[in-house]
Amino acid sequence: MKSRPRPGATAEVTFVAEEKHAIDFAEDGMPSVLSTPWLIWFMEHSARKAMLPHLEPRESTVGMAVDIEHLAPTPTGNRVTCRAQVLRSEDNQFHFKLEAFDEHEKIASGLHKLAVIDKSRLSRRVERKRK
Numbered sequence: 001m002k003s004r005p006r007p008g009a010t011a012e013v014t015f016v017a018e019e020k021h022a023i024d025f026a027e028d029g030m031p032s033v034l035s036t037p038w039l040i041w042f043m044e045h046s047a048r049k050a051m052l053p054h055l056e057p058r059e060s061t062v063g064m065a066v067d068i069e070h071l072a073p074t075p076t077g078n079r080v081t082c083r084a085q086v087l088r089s090e091d092n093q094f095h096f097k098l099e100a101f102d103e104h105e106k107i108a109s110g111l112h113k114l115a116v117i118d119k120s121r122l123s124r125r126v127e128r129k130r131k
Helices: 036-054 119-130
Strands: 010-016 059-070 079-090 093-101 106-118
Touching (some): 036 059, 036 093, 059 119, 106 119
Antiparallel strands (some): 059 106, 079 093, 093 106
């Protein structure tokens, strides 16, 4: 790592909830709303964004744990902002507080842990499993 993010550092990812991000059972009276898996995907990427300036070219991040509460529905077409705040680090592991807001309210909150990894080492490990 070039440097370590300090506790309190933040990063955000903003997106518009599109039909491809909606629950796949939006029929028979169910509205088209942002699905939990897609919301978590964007929330995790806000934590990754916080890490990117600190990584060497040979490094990347992988998620280790996610604990998210999806608090409110977001209709497709609404803008969503996901915010990650660094809580602490332990060796190559980083802990984040995650929150998400649509145009009206807080829609999710929780915790995320990711690890900084060496890409070539991970590639070798994956290749062993393919054989």
